[in-house]
Amino acid sequence: MNVGRILDQKGNDVIAQEAGCTVLEVAKLLGERRIGAVPVTKGRKLVGIISERDVMRGLAIRGGGVLADDISTLMTKSVFTCTRDDSVQHLMAMMTERRIRHVPVLENGELVGMISIGDVVKERMQETEQEAAALKEYIASA
Numbered sequence: 001m002n003v004g005r006i007l008d009q010k011g012n013d014v015i016a017q018e019a020g021c022t023v024l025e026v027a028k029l030l031g032e033r034r035i036g037a038v039p040v041t042k043g044r045k046l047v048g049i050i051s052e053r054d055v056m057r058g059l060a061i062r063g064g065g066v067l068a069d070d071i072s073t074l075m076t077k078s079v080f081t082c083t084r085d086d087s088v089q090h091l092m093a094m095m096t097e098r099r100i101r102h103v104p105v106l107e108n109g110e111l112v113g114m115i116s117i118g119d120v121v122k123e124r125m126q127e128t129e130q131e132a133a134a135l136k137e138y139i140a141s142a
Contacts, residue, residue, distance in 0.1 A: 003084050003085070003088065006123050007084060015035060018041060019041065019072065023070075023073070026050050037051035038051075039104045039111055046079060046106065048071075048075035050071050080098055082103050095117055
């Protein structure tokens with residue numbers, strides 16, 4: 001099982017934010033779209049990622065004034081990414097080890113998708129259900 005299959009099922013539509021906007025603009029986008037993180041781009045090139053946790057941490061440390069700041073003050077600039085060919089197991093291990101919930105998918109250096117921990121869990125649950133059904137069918141036919 002690979003990342004490409006997840007993208008094929010959920011679609012490649014990526015909600016991204018262009019660099020140079022404010023923290024308030026990102027907070028509104030996160031709330032309106034009910035998502036946990038947004039990749040930050042310059043054109044199609046990934047330059048960072050900002051999550052609701054980043055926004056909350058910024059508010060806790062610097063107060064409401066942080067909302068007027070450029071997102072570059074809070075975003076993670078060194079982003080862990082994957083490709084469509086990466087396995088779901090590899091992605092799960094990376095997300096667990098790095099304690100991250102959202103991973104942008106790159107192809108030829110361009111942003112083509114976004115995978116969340118929820119996407120990974122859903123995929124693993126479907127795999128487990130398929131394996132259980134196959135085992136039941138095997139046992140019943142024996």
